[in-house]
Amino acid sequence: MTSLSMVYIILYYIAFAILLGGFLFKIWRFAKTPAPLVIVGTPGAKSGIGTAARVASDALLFRSLFRGNRWIWVGAYCFHFGLLFLIFRHLRYFVWPLPMWYSQVEQLVGVTGGIMVVIGIVWLLGRRFFHARTRYISAFSDYFVLFLLLAIAASGLLIKFRVRTDIIAVKTFMLGLARLHPQPVPADPWFLLHFSLVLALLVYFPFSKLMHAGGIFFSPTRNQIDWTRSTERRHVSPFENTKSA
């Protein structure tokens, strides 16, 4: 195995560990931090099912964002669902074998996803640059993550349409990583660029606002149930047994 392969294999596992560890740690912390009071935004559902539907409508349809700002919604929806398509498209690098139908739709889904992601990012970047209020609230890191994603998407599309890499070698390498049985890394510079950028994203993820991906399910204003006057249940605060001053 070449030293290049060694470096990438090690980097991959480190990045993956940071992503997993960081993400789980943050989620664990979101989950275990107690909510002193029921602060659900009303009108809120009075049942668990209704509340689940409410959270799902935000996670899947971006309902609140839609109500708040259609322009952002269009860009965000395009980007996120493009991303979902791309993850689907990359499944074959992690799981094998895959069902027959997968290979029939994979190309279409992948290309659509790639285009959606690029359009979405450009849209959102445009807002950050040219919309005064959005520019005002943006820090370097807000641009950075969009550029990082754009670079990943662009290098991916480039590999697909222009420079063509050895797909079989990529698959062997990736599946090797997934099966804890590392294979040599394809020494194609475009692939290595694409791959390196993805590793950077993985490492960056848990330390950044990208944690909204898990955090959305922990927002008390959306995931609590409005049953505060019930005689059967009582929300207990972490200060239940402490004395008030």
Added chain:
Amino acid sequence: MADIATPKLDGKIRIPLMEEGATAHYHTLESSPALNEALGYPGELVDNWQEKAIEKFREVLDTNKALRVFMDICVKCGSCTDKCHYFIGTHDSRNMPVARQDLMRKVYRRYFTLGGKLFPKLVGAEDFTKEVLDEWYTYFHQCSQCRRCSVFCPYGIDTAEISMAARLIMNHIGLGSKYSNEIIGKVYNTGNNLGIPAPALQGTMEFLEEDVQEATGVDVRYPMDEKGTEVLLIPPSADFFSAPHVDSLIGYGKVFHEAGISWTVSSYASEFANFGMFVGDFHAMRKIAQRIKDVAREFGVKRIIVGECGHAWRVGHSFWNTLVGPWDFLDSRYPVPQHICEFTLDLIKRGGLKLDKSANDERIVTFHDSCNVARASSMGGYEGGQFEVPRDLIKATCNNFVEMAEDTIKESTYCCGGGGGLLTDDLMELRIQGVLPRAQALHAVMESHGVNYLALICAICKAQFSKVLPYYDIPMEVVGGIHQLVGDAIVLGGAKHEV
């Protein structure tokens, strides 16, 4: 009236261009050492305030899921930037909800995140300097905790929670607002926000009895401190003394009279308001709520009904059960607490009130959804009941009801501009600017439908609107309570009732 320029109303709500620092000089009076110490806070800004603030910040992060999550997950999408009435009214860029949050988030990032510790500049992190603390004090006292921004945030990030936490942290280093802290102290001492002693309350109640007797010829009782009644009524204390608040209290009394239900107010639990919420202090909130529970138990009442008060309805409806529950000594057939609007509407539906709508014929009524009722509680036991119950009640008592524009009511309602512990003269300019979107929406229906009555169920809304609408040439006489409408429409002795 102070000399403060206001734009001429034309019924349109416009999103302004940003003006950096337009309100940077607004500084609500700081609380005195005596007031702070009475609440268990340090008297004045402690020497090692920065260290203490970070310590308290950590504690809040560890005990408040909302803050923990909200600090991390804002993506700076900008959806909330045009949703705050204070931004619309003041143009100050820091009054955009996310920009307000960022005053806290930049400190959070600096002290609690890896990125902020290593590369503060790149992630918008900043040391907690005196300048930043000044910004906190200024802008976290320009948030009425109305939650409008939260509705339109993809994650429900609630700036109200953040400003409550910020005020809590500031109080714990000895920097509190005089208005809120003084009021909490008064509740501790006298039982109500206004610091009214029991004899004065008794005087008011007797005066009301005479007044109603004179006007109607009927002996309607306004009892205080009577034990063993069915109902303990907890009004906001403004209902005892302020106009137009007192007209609603008159209305409550008439409703109970017609219902044939015995009731009383308490001279000690004579205040529904709970300003502990505004300063984010769980313990203060609990202490204030506890005294109501104590009185209910001591008086041996069966149920608690509360008056027209917005933020307190949130505390009662959403927090009481956690703060001081369970309320198992009360009659379990009734919710604790029950809102006077729920009680009255239910009575009407059961035929227990005879109403003469024509008594309100000169009024063309619109309804302002108070923030804490609309976005932080419910009524009637069903989703969205907080919008329907008051409207049904208004429609039952008068013939002319008009809605304001869709994007200014119900869940999207605009704050009166005086909530959240900002109803103080030293923030007058802010209050006048903050009412702008509501004033525009009101102006629109005044022009189109001749609306002349703004029906309210919140003591703060009533006080705020009466004071600031005149700056926009809307007379304070338009302001009134729902139970003022009810009281005027009731035909006393008109309905057969069962208890």
